[in-house]
Amino acid sequence: MKNEVVSIDLGSNSFRVLKYDCIKNEILAEYNEVVGMADGLVDTGEISKEAQGRVVNAILHSIDEVKYESKNAIAVTTAAMRKAKNSEEVLKYFKEKTGVDFSIIDGKEEARLTLLAVQYALKREKIDSSKFVLLDIGGGSTEIIVNTNDKYEAHSFDFGIVTMTQTYFKYHDLHNDLDIQKEKIKSFLDSLDIDLTDYSFVATAGTPTTIAAIKLGQDFFSYDRNIVNGALVNLKDLEDCLKIFENSSQEEIMKLVGKGRIEFIEVGIFIYRAIFEVLNKKESIVLDDGLREGVAINSCLLNTKC
Known part of the structure; x- marks a missing residue:
């Protein structure tokens, strides 16, 4: 088997590479x-x-x-690439310019791979991984996964921090749409007929990790995934972050969340808070591990079987 693999996750806003x-x-x-691929x-x-x-440019720099x-x-x-009308020609262009051959994965595969990464991460952090609800807030979609021992149910919802920010400019409209999305999520969860009382709430992606980092006294430039992994975030932490952003300058916010995330972080918090409310949970475990880690682990497992 190969000792090393390199995985790449090109999302709606972020570009992430892992060896x-x-x-x-x-x-x-x-x-x-941050590449802002879904801009416009x-x-x-x-x-x-x-x-x-x-x-x-990001690919070439990462190489x-x-x-x-x-x-x-x-x-x-x-x-973003699932939705784009010109995805085929764009991916061809990326391959011509960089040599990287991207595959567009659907919401189900995205959920499976992200879940795989989180399962490994929970075991690494010595946290019970038997029953949990996983939230992955992306730029163009949001995945909810309910894991019960060796089985899981997943659903990819057609909203994310980038698309929701660019669609709604007034909070009134945003919160109305969030209420609709909450009903869709609740309907999905109800259809599973599972009592989620004993399930922990796990969250991954940029919004949860940013909130956890701020709670721990980190900013974008001092971010340490090893400290963030396993951190607990509650609703008060979300409200505290909203207050910080409300009373900070653009420069101060950029130091906290990084360039290219300022305009999206508030909407990300609103989405995160909405899931807290649907699940009726008081806290969530935050992990930095996500899709790119899942892609790498999946490749390692496939190589082992060969």
Whole structure:
């Protein structure tokens, strides 16, 4: 089997690369950059030329930083590319310019791979991984996964921090739509006929990790995933963050959340809070591990079987 794999997750807003040791189950190197791939997607239905240029530059920069062969990377892309009318030509352009061959995965596969990463992460953090509800807030979609021992049920909802921010400019409209989404999520959960009282609430992706980091006294530049992993976030922490952003300058907020995330973080918190309310949970476990880790672990497991 291969000792190392490189996985890439190209999301609606973020670009994330991971070099992973299959033997030790350890991260060897990583690269993260906000590329804003879904900018303008709501209005045009296409990935813009500007966004394509940012992605190409990010890929080339990551190759230098992480030191990997582009043709060997296992690269996936999600909601924005699923929705874009020009996805086929865009992915062809990326391959021509960088050598990276992306696969568009659907919501079910995205959920499966993210769940795999979280299961490994919970065991690593010595947290019970038998029963939990997983929330993954993306830029263009939001995944809810209910894990019960070796079985799970998942649903990908057609809203995320980027698309929701770009669709709604007034809080009134945003919160109305969130109420509708809450009903859809509740309907999905009710259909499972499961008592979620004994299920822990686990959250991954940029919004939960940012809130956890701020709670722990970190900012974007001092972010330490090892400290954030396993941190507990509650509703008061969400409200505290909203107050911080309300009373801070753009420069101060950028220091906390990073460039390219300022305009989306507030909506991310509203989504996070909505899930708290639907689940009727008082706290959630936060993990940095997500899709790119799942892609890497999945590849390691497949290589083991070969």
